[in-house]
Amino acid sequence: MKPHTRGNALIVVVVVIAIALIAGIYIYGVRTPSPSVDSGTESPAGTSTAVTPVVPTGWKTADATSSNATFSYPESFGTTYVEAYDWPPVLTIENQSYSCTEAGSPDASGGRTEKRIIDGKEYCVTTEMGGAAGSVYSQYAYATDLAGKEAILTFTVRSPQCGNYEEPQKSECANEEATFDLDSLIGDIMQTIGFKPAA
Numbered sequence: 001m002k003p004h005t006r007g008n009a010l011i012v013v014v015v016v017i018a019i020a021l022i023a024g025i026y027i028y029g030v031r032t033p034s035p036s037v038d039s040g041t042e043s044p045a046g047t048s049t050a051v052t053p054v055v056p057t058g059w060k061t062a063d064a065t066s067s068n069a070t071f072s073y074p075e076s077f078g079t080t081y082v083e084a085y086d087w088p089p090v091l092t093i094e095n096q097s098y099s100c101t102e103a104g105s106p107d108a109s110g111g112r113t114e115k116r117i118i119d120g121k122e123y124c125v126t127t128e129m130g131g132a133a134g135s136v137y138s139q140y141a142y143a144t145d146l147a148g149k150e151a152i153l154t155f156t157v158r159s160p161q162c163g164n165y166e167e168p169q170k171s172e173c174a175n176e177e178a179t180f181d182l183d184s185l186i187g188d189i190m191q192t193i194g195f196k197p198a199a
Contacts, residue, residue: 053192060088064193067093069151072192074185081173082180085137086156089189094152098145100124111139118187121145125183134161142186151193153186 055061059072073088100122104112111128126141136159143152162173 053194055192056188059192061192062088062091064091064093068196068198069093070194070196071153071189073189077180077185079176079180081160081162081176083158084155085158086139086154089153089155089186091193092152092154093146094150096150097148098124098143098150100143106138116183118183121187123183123186131161134164135159136161140182140186142190144190146190146193151190153189157182 053072055072056074059074061070061072063070069091071091076087077084100113100115102114104110104126106112106127106129111126113124113126116123116125121144124143126143128139130137130139138157138159139154140157141152141154143150145151159177160173162170162177165173
């Protein structure tokens with residue numbers, strides 16, 4: 001085979017491999033459905049169109065208080081100082097559209113309500129704080145849209161007064177409270193919401 005003929009054959013092989021790879025990526029990425037959290041919608045026959053949400057290993061599952069929804073949650077925060085106090089959270093699905101009005105202060109009656117963006121999704125977060133026996137108890141309500149309804153998670157977090165500790169616990173406590181990402185955890189829990197099949 002002449003040198004230029006071998007070169008042309010090599011180019012043809014490379015092009016064929018590239019086309020095969022592109023086709024494979026297209027078929028996998030476009031035609032393969034990705035897992036999604038069930039929106040709670042029902043088919044015309046009244047049966048659930050649920051897709052089982054992905055639940056992290058070791059998480060537990062609980063039922064919502066007012067619907068056929070379920071959700072999953074970690075048994076604890078895995079922290080030393082910040083503690084999940086009223087836990088697991090309570091999930092309520094309200095048959096109304098999500099809305100949020102910002103107002104208040106966390107240490108005032110009714111707490112503070114503010115909008116937050118968590119993983120690209122808007123949440124309405126209400127925080128009410130109170131202290132007792134060297135600790136701060138923060139009551140939270142995280143609300144967001146769920147297929148045209150309002151999903152709300154409520155719970156309480158206990159945080160110690162870090163100044164009551166000696167070093168190095170004092171600094172460890174302050175660092176944990178400053179870096180603990182509650183928003184991300186609640187966003188992850190919201191993503192596990194699913195609905196039981198209709199009877």
